[in-house]
């Protein structure tokens with residue numbers, strides 16, 4: 001039988017592995033719930049809940065085509081071996097996955113198993129990401145060509161191999177901590193299509209001007225990120241639908257043109273950052289510039305206050321509490337949370353990055369670890385921006401509505417002092433913690449410490465290397481595709 005292994009490509013439209021199944025050939029669509037994956041420190045209950053909803057929608061779409069989804073629980077190499085014993089797999093088909101370090105290691109184990117069994121495993125590129133890219137110089141042109149090609153239609157019908165699924169493992173049985181998220185987005189392709197449609201016809205008009213403030217961004221941004229993360233919608237579908245809308249609105253002067261241009265740019269950034277992790281998987285674990293290794297502390301008290309939204313810095317706490325309750329935050333506020341953690345609180349980027357990974361329903365390792373490092377100033381190539389959370393509060397929440405909503409303890413504080421309640425005469429009576437740091441002094445210290453690192457011996461030489469790697473001439477560092485033979489011909 002052909003086995004289509006679904007990973008983070010949970011759809012039937014624009015799905016190359018599914019489209020590659022010859023007409024009439026028996027096919028088993030498989031999803032493997034891997035306990036080892038869910039035991040990783042970047043996994044969370046909200047990811048698990050969103051996945052379940054997305055898989056339900058996928059099963060429905062596959063079932064209507066004659067091939068219900070089979071869900072197995074276990075480690076992928078073992079699950080595949082068991083299925084192969086039961087009914088030989090003549091071809092294993094999947095997308096290439098640029099996930100975290102664990103999925104990379106798992107893919108190597110699956111490749112070894114497939115080779116040993118003589119099972120051909122054919123992997124198809126995901127979006128614009130190129131495996132074993134030799135030079136970044138032509139990457140953009142290749143990505144553009146992928147985006148221009150027509151999305152693959154869903155197969156009209158499939159000849160399903162019907163095998164019983166295992167019972168769905170609940171979050172607790174996978175060792176996941178309770179993770180209440182009452183405002184979490186719901187999964188499933190239907191939801192993704194609704195969001196795309198409402199964004200392109202209505203919500204997206206003010207995207208460019210409204211994306212920076214957390215209250216307006218929640219509606220004006222597309223909110224497609226968790227759907228892209230699990231692949232219920234492809235970037236190509238979004239790029240083409242946006243391009244069609246851009247053509248229809250050509251010449252309009254009502255904000256749409258700028259907004260849709262910005263949106264297209266972000267869809268391209270997504271592929272750019274995932275390509276970066278594909279090329280440099282180490283950035284999930286190590287600072288891009290080694291001078292920053294071990295520079296910061298992992299002070300549990302400060303980290304816990306930050307992670308719970310209890311720092312006594314109102315706008316920081318409001319953003320964190322909103323994220324915990326909804327699973328989403330706009331770009332600028334994600335950047336500010338990371339900047340405050342890494343600079344004012346002088347916390348290590350890896351542990352704080354893991355907390356955000358668990359809280360983001362849309363956790364996408366390729367975007368996440370690059371952004372975490374950029375906003376923490378560990379890349380050696382980007383200018384470090386230290387966000388002032390008091391100023392951000394004034395600029396991005398001028399009425400204070402967002403801050404008051406998530407920090408109700410501050411109800412009595414006058415508007416003018418909302419972002420600095422410690423300056424209010426009644427501060428001692430507030431059921432709210434005093435500020436964990438002096439914002440100006442902590443920023444000054446961080447700037448001085450980082451400045452000292454940048455003036456250190458050899459810093460510039462390595463920074464120049466990081467820039468070269470980024471601009472990507474020929475690569476020397478190990479890459480995901482190196483040392484393994486995954487794309488075997490059918």
Ligand SMILES: Cc1cc2nc3c(=O)[nH]c(=O)nc-3n(C[C@H](O)[C@H](O)[C@H](O)COP(=O)(O)OP(=O)(O)OC[C@H]3O[C@@H](n4cnc5c(N)ncnc54)[C@H](O)[C@@H]3O)c2cc1C
Nearest residue numbers: 221222223224225266269270331334335362363364368371
């Ligand atoms: C510290 C930090 C961590 C982040 N971690 C993630 C993550 O784990 N997953 C994730 O999807 N995004 C991440 N982002 C990027 C960005 O904040 C989110 O993609 C965006 O807020 C998601 O909301 P949206 O779908 O409404 O985005 P929109 O603004 O509508 O953008 C559309 C799509 O473009 C892509 N995109 C948007 N901004 C960026 C960007 N800066 N870089 C790359 N791609 C982008 C996303 O796929 C997004 O869904 C992170 C940003 C920061 C600063």
